[in-house]
Amino acid sequence: MADTVRPRDAKDVEAAVQWALAEGKTVEIVGHGSKRAIGRPAQTDVTLDLSTLTGVTLYEPEELVLSAKAGTPLAEIEALLAANGQQLAFEPMDYAGILGGVGGRGTIGGALAANVSGPRRIKAGAARDHFLGFSAASGRGETFKSGGRVVKNVTGYDLCKLIAGSWGTLAAMTEVTIKVLPRPETEHTLLILGLEPARAVEAMTCAMGSSCDVSGAAHLPAEVAGHIAAEETAGRAVTALRLEGFSPSVAERTRTLEALMKPFGELATAEAPRSRAFWTAVRDVTPFAADRSNLSPRQDERPLWRVSTAPSRGAELAAMIAKGAPAQTFYDWAGGLIWVALGASDDAGAALVRRAVAATGGHATLIRAPAAVRAAIDVFAPQDGAVAALTKRVKESFDPKGVLNPGRMWAGV
DSSP, X not given: OOEEEOOXXXXXXXXXXXXXXXXXOOEEEESSOTTTTSSSOOOOSEEEEGGGOOOEEEEEGGGTEEEEETTOBHHHHHHHHHHTTEEOTXXXXXXXXXXXXXXXXXXXXXHHHTTOOOTTHHHHOOGGGGEEEEEEEETTSOEEEEEOSSSSOOOSOOHHHHHTXXXXXXXXXXXXXXXXXXXXXXXXXXXXXXXXXXXXXXXXXXXXXXSSOEEEEEEEOHHHHHXXXXXXXXXXXXXXXXXXXXHHHHHHHHHHHHHHHGGGSEEEEXXXXXXXXXXXXXXXXXXXXXXXXXXXXOGGGSOEEEEEOOGGGHHHHHHHHHHHSOEEEEEEXXXXXXXXXXXXXXXXXXHHHHHHHHHHOXXXXXXXXXXXXXXXXXXSOOOOHHHHHHHHHHHHHHOTTOOBSTTSSSTTO
C-alpha cells in the first residue's frame, strides 16, 4: 500500500513532487477520495492527500468571485454562498451515491479537476466555464499560476480549460478561483408524463428552443422514474423541465411552457421544495445509487456509463445499447447526457457502448466497475492517433517523468 503525504501548504506540495522526482517515485493525487474509483486503478508509490489544504481565502460577493484552497469541501463553499444568496451555477454532482461513498466529501479542487457539471450545464455551462484561475505544482516540481480573479483575464494560453478535466494528471492544484452567481429566488419544474424517449427528446428540444429559459431538462423512463419522482409519475415515464428565477418571471414562463408542452402529453408540476429535491436526485444519479439493495445483481456491481452525445441523437444511442444488452438509462442535458447501467460482464459492456457512440457521435466514460475491469479496458474515450499524440505531448510538457497520476486516464499517459 502506498505511503500517504499530507502537505500543510503549497510549499509542501511542491516539495513532495520534487522528492518524488528525485527518488523516481510516482504520486497519486487525492482530496477526500470521493472520485477515487473513477479511472484506471492507481499503481503509484505515494498518495499526496490534499484534504488538509482547506479554507476560503477570498470571497467578494459583489464581484461574484471566490478563491479557496483546493481541498476545501464543496459543502463548505456551498453553505457560504447560500448564506449570501449565491451558488455554484455549474451544479457539481456528488459521486458518493453511485460509488458507495460518504456524501458531502467532494472538494472544489476535485470538482474542477474532473470538470464535474450538473443539470444546469445546458444553461450555465460546465465547471471549466466558471474556473478563473489557480495555483498548482506541476510534475516538474515547479509551482505556477494561471488566470486571476476576473472573468476577462486571459492572455496567452487559458490553462484553466486545460487543467479542468485532466484528473490530476498534469498538476496538483493548491488553490483555485471560481466565478459564482446569484441563487434563484425560486424554481418550478414542469413534468410531462408517459413519453417514450424519442418523443421526450422532441419535447425537451422544443422547450430548450423556446423563450422560457429552461435550466434543466431530463427524461426518466418509467423503470427509473419511481426512484426519485414516485408521487408525480404513478409508474410512468417523466420528462422534467426546470424554470428558475424571480417568482413573477417563473410563473409567467411556466404558463408559456405549459402551453408549448400540452400537445406532448399529460402535465404535472413540482413546486420549489419538491423541484429542488428532484434535481438533486437527477444531479447525483440517484436511480443508480450503489447502496440500493433491492436490485439484482447488486447495484454496486453493475457497470455504469456516462455517455455524452448530441441531444438529438440521445434516444437513438440509448436504443442501440438496449438492443445489445439489458440496460437501464436516463437522460439529462435535454438528451445530451445519458446514464447507462448494464449487467456485469468481463468488459463492462465497453464494446457495445463504444459501437453505439461510434455510430451516433459523442464519447463515453466508464464511471463504475470493478478495479480489474477498469484496468483491462479504456475507462475514458479511446483517442485516435493524432489526439493521443497531442495528449502525450501535453502530459510531457507538464509532467515529463510521468510522476502525477500516471495511467489514470489512459495507459502509458
